[in-house]
Amino acid sequence: MNGGLDIARAIAELGVLVVIAGIFLYFDIKARNKEQSMFDTMFKSILQQMKICAGGHVLTEEEDKTAIKIDTAINTLIQKAVGDLKASRIMVVRYHNGGRDMNSISFLKLSVTNESVTHGCTPVMSEFQNQFRSIVGHPVKEIEVSGYSYVEDIEDIKNIDIGTYELLKSRGVRSYYAHKLTNATGYVIGAILVTYRLENKVKEDPNTIHQYLPHLADRISGLLNAKEE
Numbered sequence: 001m002n003g004g005l006d007i008a009r010a011i012a013e014l015g016v017l018v019v020i021a022g023i024f025l026y027f028d029i030k031a032r033n034k035e036q037s038m039f040d041t042m043f044k045s046i047l048q049q050m051k052i053c054a055g056g057h058v059l060t061e062e063e064d065k066t067a068i069k070i071d072t073a074i075n076t077l078i079q080k081a082v083g084d085l086k087a088s089r090i091m092v093v094r095y096h097n098g099g100r101d102m103n104s105i106s107f108l109k110l111s112v113t114n115e116s117v118t119h120g121c122t123p124v125m126s127e128f129q130n131q132f133r134s135i136v137g138h139p140v141k142e143i144e145v146s147g148y149s150y151v152e153d154i155e156d157i158k159n160i161d162i163g164t165y166e167l168l169k170s171r172g173v174r175s176y177y178a179h180k181l182t183n184a185t186g187y188v189i190g191a192i193l194v195t196y197r198l199e200n201k202v203k204e205d206p207n208t209i210h211q212y213l214p215h216l217a218d219r220i221s222g223l224l225n226a227k228e229e
Contacts, residue, residue: 066226070223070224070226071113071114073223074092074114074220074223074224075114075116077216077219077220077223078090078091078092078114078115078116078192078216078220079116081116081194081212081216082116082117082118084212085194085204085208085209085212086118086200086202086204087118087194087195087196087200087204088117088118088121088173088195088196088197088199088200089115089116089117089118089121089123089124089193089194089195089197090115090116090117090192090193090194090195091112091114091115091116091125091128091192091193091195092112092113092114092115092181092190092191092192092193092220093110093111093112093113093128093178093181093190093191093192093193094110094111094112094113094181094189094190094224095108095109095110095133095188095189095190096109096110096111097109098130098132107132108132108133108134109130109131109132109133110128110131110132110133110136110140110190111128111129111130111131112124112125112128112129113125118200120199121197124171134163135163135164135167136161136163136164136167137161137163137164138157138160138161138164139151139164139176139178139191139193142178143178143179143180143188143191144188147179147180147188148177148178148179148180148213148214149176149177149178149191150176150177150178150206150209150210151175151176151177152175152206153174153175154168154169154173154174154175154176168195171197172197172198172199173195173196173197173198174196174197174198174200175195175196175204176193176194176195176196177193177194177195177206177209177210177213178191178192178193178194179191179192179213179214179216179217180217181217181220181221181224182221183221183224183225184225189221189224190224191217192213192216192217192220194209194213
């Protein structure tokens with residue numbers, strides 16, 4: 001057993017406190033002078049069960065390098081897009097499973113994984129982690145059906161989705177434009193979201209955005225589906 005490597009991976013994945021508990025249990029059993037093979041089997045079992053409970057995966061070195069390249073490329077694209085579109089903020093939103101309820105039905109969640117803002121616009125990425133998709137029900141539904149959700153004036157959705165309306169209004173958003181991100185088979189896995197604040201000095205050109213955003217979404221989708229060569 002490569003104990004040092006197993007422990008390092010467990011800490012990276014599960015956190016120090018959980019792993020320490022497992023290590024104390026391991027050495028408590030070992031102190032009773034049992035067979036070495038039993039110690040190794042027990043320790044591996046502890047790590048495996050903790051991993052299953054956490055639902056996680058330890059990145060390999062290659063996967064880590066690939067993730068860094070993808071994130072860097074996405075950030076470069078959206079930083080350029082903020083300037084090209086004179087936007088207040090552009091975010092990459094990715095869907096994920098947030099666990100299951102007592103009937104084994106998955107909670108549908110989303111997280112903002114990349115964000116670029118214009119000068120004077122406060123980043124909000126940290127606020128939108130592991131959020132239920134229903135928090136922005138109208139855009140999510142439109143993207144699922146049509147592949148996009150373009151709202152030039154958020155007052156237009158006031159009577160359609162008051163939750164999304166109040167969320168955007170509280171952050172000074174006057175308009176938003178979202179386009180689907182897809183996996184290799186075309187299934188929706190998230191969205192690219194462009195927003196304009198009330199304070200934005202330049203009024204956006206919707207036609208320009210309608211032409212620009214699908215191409216940007218395609219490039220980001222391609223990056224998210226990239227594999228290490």
